Amino acid sequence: MxxxxxxxxxxxxxxxxxxxxxxxxxxxxxxxxxxxFLCRNFFSLLLMFVMSVVWVLLSRIPFKTILKGLKMILMIxxxxxxxxxxxxxxxxxxxxxxxxxxxxITTEGVFSAxxxxxxxxxxxxxxxxxxxxxxPTLLTDAIERLLSPLKVFKVKVHSLAMMMTIALRFIPTLIxxxxxxxxxxxxxxxxxxxxxxxxxxxxxxxxxVPLFVNSFRRAxxxxxxxxxxxxxxxxxxxxxxxxxxxxxxxxxxxxxxVCLTAVVVxxxxxxxxxxxxxxxx
Amino acid sequence: xxxxxxxxxxxTYRYEDESEPALQSVSFGVEKGEFVVILGHNGxxxxxxxxxxxxxxxxxxxxxxxxxxxxxxxxxxINCRKxxxxxxxxxxxxxxxxxxxxxxxxxxxxxxxxxxxxRKRVDEALQSVGMYDYRMHETHKLxxxxxxxxxxxxxxxxxxxxxxxxxxxxxxDPKGRREVMRAVRKLNEEEGITVLFxxxxxxxxxxxxxxxxxDDGKVILDGTPSKVFAQTQLxxxxxxxxxxxxxxxxxxxENGTDLGDVLTEDAFxxxxxxxxxx
Numbered sequence: 001m002x003x004x005x006x007x008x009x010x011x012x013x014x015x016x017x018x019x020x021x022x023x024x025x026x027x028x029x030x031x032x033x034x035x036x037f038l039c040r041n042f043f044s045l046l047l048m049f050v051m052s053v054v055w056v057l058l059s060r061i062p063f064k065t066i067l068k069g070l071k072m073i074l075m076i077x078x079x080x081x082x083x084x085x086x087x088x089x090x091x092x093x094x095x096x097x098x099x100x101x102x103x104x105i106t107t108e109g110v111f112s113a114x115x116x117x118x119x120x121x122x123x124x125x126x127x128x129x130x131x132x133x134x135x136p137t138l139l140t141d142a143i144e145r146l147l148s149p150l151k152v153f154k155v156k157v158h159s160l161a162m163m164m165t166i167a168l169r170f171i172p173t174l175i176x177x178x179x180x181x182x183x184x185x186x187x188x189x190x191x192x193x194x195x196x197x198x199x200x201x202x203x204x205x206x207x208x209v210p211l212f213v214n215s216f217r218r219a220x221x222x223x224x225x226x227x228x229x230x231x232x233x234x235x236x237x238x239x240x241x242x243x244x245x246x247x248x249x250x251x252x253x254x255x256x257x258v259c260l261t262a263v264v265v266x267x268x269x270x271x272x273x274x275x276x277x278x279x280x281x
Numbered sequence: 282x283x284x285x286x287x288x289x290x291x292x293t294y295r296y297e298d299e300s301e302p303a304l305q306s307v308s309f310g311v312e313k314g315e316f317v318v319i320l321g322h323n324g325x326x327x328x329x330x331x332x333x334x335x336x337x338x339x340x341x342x343x344x345x346x347x348x349x350x351x352x353x354x355x356x357x358x359i360n361c362r363k364x365x366x367x368x369x370x371x372x373x374x375x376x377x378x379x380x381x382x383x384x385x386x387x388x389x390x391x392x393x394x395x396x397x398x399x400r401k402r403v404d405e406a407l408q409s410v411g412m413y414d415y416r417m418h419e420t421h422k423l424x425x426x427x428x429x430x431x432x433x434x435x436x437x438x439x440x441x442x443x444x445x446x447x448x449x450x451x452x453x454d455p456k457g458r459r460e461v462m463r464a465v466r467k468l469n470e471e472e473g474i475t476v477l478f479x480x481x482x483x484x485x486x487x488x489x490x491x492x493x494x495x496d497d498g499k500v501i502l503d504g505t506p507s508k509v510f511a512q513t514q515l516x517x518x519x520x521x522x523x524x525x526x527x528x529x530x531x532x533x534x535e536n537g538t539d540l541g542d543v544l545t546e547d548a549f550x551x552x553x554x555x556x557x558x559x
Contacts, residue, residue, distance in 0.1 A: 010379060010380070012417045136378070136379045137380065137383040169376070169377065172421040221371060221374035222377070224337055225369055228335060229362075229366075230363065230388060236393055238390050238396060240386035
């Protein structure tokens with residue numbers, strides 16, 4: 001169960017998306033997410049949704065993996081969409097059970113619920129794809145470079161990036177460790193699954209304490225190992241992989257910019273008259 | 282005498298909040314190309330030796346020299362670490378990156394090795410430990426023995442003259458232990474890298490050129506494996522078990538059948554059958 005968490009996981013590959021310059025990939029992801037938030041009508045949303053699916057197809061990550069990642073947010077998705085139904089009460093009334101109550105379901109409510117759901121799914125697809133297709137080291141390297149202008153303000157960009165690398169590296173290790181500790185505590189008779197919420201929260205303490213103690217020990221040992229490998233914390237380190245912006249990066253950037261423009265134009269310019277272009281949110 | 286790559290001179294080391302020193306006036310040298318094993322039970326001070334050997338710890342008293350460089354001189358720090366690489370016990374806690382080849386590159390990246398040379402070093406290091414086919418794998422999905430070999434490759438890529446391994450097999454299953462032992466022996470025999478191997482598994486000491494036994498922060502025995510393992514009583518007293526084969530040979534010797542120096546099963550079988558025929 002806990003092993004299903006795929007946040008920050010990387011699936012090595014050689015697809016177009018894998019090969020994109022990580023800096024460009026980050027920028028593209030940010031642009032796509034911005035476009036998603038700017039969507040106001042079904043036309044622009046559909047465009048962005050198709051874009052996300054195209055990205056997924058290009059990355060050649062199996063759909064099963066992607067769906068597994070989506071499963072995690074299923075509850076949030078349903079909950080948000082459900083609330084959205086009642087948030088918007090314009091349009092034709094579909095269901096109005098009690099005459100005097102303000103409780104009713106309308107077409108616009110349903111539309112905005114679908115809208116939000118599709119938007120969240122696209123958002124998750126795009127953002128998970130970034131970590132799925134970029135090795136953590138490259139990803140943090142790219143962030144380090146993108147943030148390097150902040151050095152002017154004495155921000156320690158390199159240390160930040162190194163912290164991120166290590167954090168991503170240790171996520172699976174710690175997940176494994178939680179599994180082991182949970183089994184160990186269960187073997188000692190700990191009850192983690194039954195009882196009230198408070199009881200179950202309390203049952204987590206004997207899992208978190210060893211986890212934290214172990215993490216400190218790990219940090220200590222890792223520091224020695226890094227020192228033994230001459231890590232000095234400076235930015236002059238060379239890199240195994242050189243980042244280079246190539247033609248495919250330019251093409252992807254162009255496509256993304258065109259989509260963004262289309263989204264902005266259809267959402268904010270007054271081009272109504274057709275159902276797809278009508279403003280939903 | 283050959284050149285001494287690593288030299289401890291009356292080294293005493295005391296951990297900050299402990300009254301008893303972990304090492305008490307320890308002196309020894311490791312020659313270029315040697316395979317030295319340090320044996321000792323927990324708390325004998327053997328791991329402290331590893332951290333002193335590349336200026337992670339600095340001796341409280343005495344001096345440690347790497348290739349003639351004093352480790353306590355701050356200017357020598359990087360050069361000492363370039364010459365003597367240390368592999369630690371827990372493979373999980375010394376792997377920095379999520380992908381095998383990126384982790385191996387971590388050391389040379391810190392040394393500012395150029396990209397082309399870096400690529401070559403990473404590939405060669407991975408080939409020497411037999412992990413080249415796994416270069417794009419995720420480190421957390423490897424087995425213990427594989428992780429430890431990646432850690433060794435990470436040190437190798439820095440091109441050290443000497444590798445110190447601090448109980449690299451303690452957390453591994455027998456298969457992983459064999460993998461790591463094989464990789465380390467190959468490095469010593471084929472690439473001439475000096476090895477200081479710290480362990481509490483006696484079987485791992487039989488391949489060494491020299492074995493040192495530590496107890497209570499002191500070196501109590503130092504010699505060839507056969508010489509050291511002949512001291513059955515003393516070894517027992519410090520809580521170490523003589524390898525089965527050596528014990529059997531010692532028992533046979535006491536009963537008048539001397540097989541000579543046999544430490545491995547193969548050598549024993551050979552010597553024994555020769556004795557029976559002759």
